[in-house]
Amino acid sequence: MNTPVEGFSKLTKTQKIDWIAINCTKDPEATKQLLKQYWNTDPRVQQLHDEFIENTVSNYYLPFAIAPNFKINDKLYAIPMAIEESSVVAAASKAAKFWLERGGFKAEIIGTEKVGQVHLIYKGDNQKLFRFFDSAKPELIKSVSSITQSMEKRGGGINNIELRDLSNKIDGxxxxxxTFETLDAMGANFINSCLEQFARTFKEQALLFDAFSEEEKNIEVVMSILSNYVPDCLVRAEVSCPISDLGNADMSSKDFAEKFVRAVNIAKVEPYRAVTHNKGIMNGIDAVVLATGNDFxxxxxxxxxxxxxxxxxxxxTHATIENGIFKFWIEVPLALGTVGGLTRLHPMVKLALEILQNPSAKELMQIVAVAGLAQNFAAVRSLITTGIQKGHMKMHLLNMLNQLGATEAEKQKLVTYFKDQTVTNASVKEALESLKSK
Structure with a gap:
């Protein structure tokens, strides 16, 4: 039974494992063996992983896969994806091949601006506060010069600082x-460092502002933190082709295009559908974000x-038919980085970026948006034709067979058998039992 522990972070790794095994699991020896089984065989690499976060006891593996044949702005990519869900990589690869033969994906950056905020409480004369801000703004920017110097040399830095009055929502x-430009860095540490200095300087300057009363000088800083809502750090990705190029065995090209557009429009107006629709998009986006060491x-x-x-x-996502042309696109905010963080530390992240030809942050934004669009195209295409379960369950078949303890020979036979059979938990269990009985 789990019990409280004092000073867990100060225990050695072995002591942490012993405590977890004894206090939290039914079979301590099996637990210890399992945790150690997933350690990296190279002690240097394992130490690197141990130091990413606190209280590390083992590694948690996700499959690292490749979705090939993505043509983006006339450049060919093989896209790394880290994800556990069956059929995601297969669906992305299938969509990539489909559009490879129809001109590929087009992508463009709409903006790269990121946001941070210093949250304040001020209950004095608003006109005085805005006059003070106008006079203090140059000092705010000057106060972070040592932080922004390196970023400014590369073309980034602070875009703007504005004072906003939201006292109609919360008193004072x-x-x-x-707003900031952080170039190839995701920029969280840079932005937060600037914000915290802005807060200190703002309070210091307020004490020197003669127009303030003593009470007005006492501005409360509640917190200083970046925002993960970045509507102006935006990327667009799209595909298009004549309707006649949408040949499909299940229906005519015209019917396919019209049904596809209707399916997307349903997700536009029905939140229950939209959540699942967008979750499918994030299957593609998250898998690439995770593989490249970004914050999914x-x-x-x-x-x-x-x-x-x-x-x-x-x-x-959005879809239209105009003048015989089918168009499908996405606009999505993506604050990504290709330098800093895990990009220089995690060996698999470094490899993923190398596979992607060492993209800039803007290029990675385009690649990730395309992965999301491809995933959504594959999902909607399945939904309006064969249904989602046919392909998904066939990809899930090996997981089911592994859970049932099938041998390699049995798996090979049953994969062949289910090529033209419906895959369900019951049907797979029945087929395996029948095979074993023979």
């Missing part, structure tokens, strides 16, 4: 709304917030 609430949780939060920008949660 104001904020410094700050930040991306998820920002993307889903963007999906509500019109006041209701809605589809991130």
């Amino acid at each position: 609430y104001h904020q410094l709304h700050c 949780r930040a991306i998820e939060a920002g993307v889903h917030a963007y999906a509500t920008k019109e006041g209701q949660y809605s589809s991130l």
